[in-house]
Structures are given as C-alpha cells and as structure tokens.
Amino acid sequence: MYAWLFGLLPGPLWVRILLAVLIVAVVLVLLAEFVFPWFAHVINLEDSTVGG
C-alpha cells in the first residue's frame, strides 16, 4: 500500500522522498496537536480535580 502510494507521488525520486518526508511530518504534527489530546481526554487517565 505504501509502496503504491509512493508511486503516486510526482517527480523524480528525490522529490518523491522529500514529499513523503513532508507528508509524514505533517501527519505527526496533526496527531500531536489534535488527535492525541482528544484521545487523552477520551480515555481520561489524568483528571486531577475533584468533582470535575
């Protein structure tokens, strides 16, 4: 699947590698900024207030 997706990227090999790295970086940022905080709130392992 990833090999196939890599094949869809345009340009010569070095452009495709650069694009792949960029896409992975963007995904990581999105995960850390939005997905993980949301999930941490859902599993709620860390509520430190009373009556909260």
Next chain:
Amino acid sequence: MSKVLDRSAAAAPKVRPGRSRALFAVQVVGELVITAGVLALLFVAWYLWWTNVEADAAQATAVKQFVQAHPAPAAPKVAAPSPAAGTAKAGYGPPPVGTAPAHGQAIGVVYVPRLGADYSRPVIQGTSQDVLDTLGLGHYKGTAMPGELGNFVVAGHRQTHGAVLDNIHTLVPGDRIYVQTADGFYTYVFRNEEIVLPDRTDVLQPVPTQPGAKPAQRLMTMTSCNPRFGSQERIIAYSVFDSWQPLNAGPPAAIAKQVAALQGKG
C-alpha cells in the same frame, strides 16, 4: 525496510494477476495493522514524554516571568520585626490577601523543597484542562487565596503534562510549602494526606469535609489523581499556614538560592 519488501512483493507476482491482487490485499491489511501499532506507540510516547517536555518548558517560562515581575531582594530591605510581646516569633502581622485574577492568569509560584531542590511551579487561576494541561497548578475558583482564612485549593497533574504533583505522596508532615504571590511569601506546613473518591468536592470547603463550618485556620490543599497513571481516586494533601513575609523582606532562607537563580542573579 518495509518499502524494500513491498517492492519485491509487488514485482514478483506480475506473471499471475489474480494472485497479485490477493497479495496486494494481504499487504494492505498488514501495513494497516503495522500502522496502528506505530500510532499506539507514538501516542504513548507523546503522552508520557512529550506532554511533559511541553508543559515543563511552558511552566518554567511562566515561573521566571512571575518571579522577575515581582522581584524579591536577596538582601532584605525591611528588617524582620522583633517578636511582639507574648508571641514566640517575629511576624509581619496578618497576611495580605490578594484578589483572584482572571481565568488563566498567574496567582504566584509554589516552591516545595521536598519535591526537588529546584521545584517551582506556577499557580494559575482556574482548574479547566487548558490551565492544568500546560500552565501548572490550577487554583479552584471560589476557594480562598493564599493567606486567606479558609482553604486555598490547587490541582495538578500526577502524571503527564509536566507531572506537577508526581511525588505528592512523598511529603512528610512538617514539610514547608512556599507560595510566592505579588504580595509576599506565604509559608505553609504540610499536615496530612488522604485518598478520596473523585466526587468528594467537600475537600474544597473552607473547613475541608465540614460544609458550613466557619473557618478558623488558613489552609492550603492540593489535589491530584491517584494512583499514579490512573484517576480512579484523588490524593488530597492538606497544609496549614505558618507565616508570611513581604517580597522586600526577601525569600525564606530555604528557597533563597532558588529565587535568586530564577531572578537571574545566581
């Protein structure tokens, strides 16, 4: 590494298209499962490590800002008043009580030598997620301010997001807890700890667990989750007000070095 495998797998079955399609499907499922595993590991790393890195940096900045905005001279400008007749020790009279700032604004800095020689955390107004997750200790709205008769209550994470109160269970009765505000340094003495269920809001009362009782003491209460890495219970730490001194009298000796370092003079 997987890309190398993918290529050989994709290249080999070109002879028989039917088999290649089935192989591709198996490969996609396999890669998705591996992706899920990597995501789970990434989440654990983010949760247990990265949230601490982020929160520690934000809180160190907040502490520095507050301390530098409210400097306390290392050499006291005000001589400690001599003990009043009939009292055992010097005092500056009843402690001043500040007004609670707006949500998300700093009230002061808490120093707890037992939790580390350089332990200092900001106290921020409010106990919502935005405060506790990055800014530090959160002050329960409506509870007393430092030095006020009644109960000054703060919450902090036990784990993740700076692990502000990770070692709260190591406090020993008699330990000093210092709160620096815009008015001065308030010294509280740790008294006892208890573990309660999360719905026990009566620990926030002016006289904890006694709703309606008229406060005669100045208390400081810290709440955090219990056990560590869980939130089935809450650990509650009570401290009793001992003394205070104005900023221009300098910090208490036990935290003098730390305060000087934060002010950039050490």
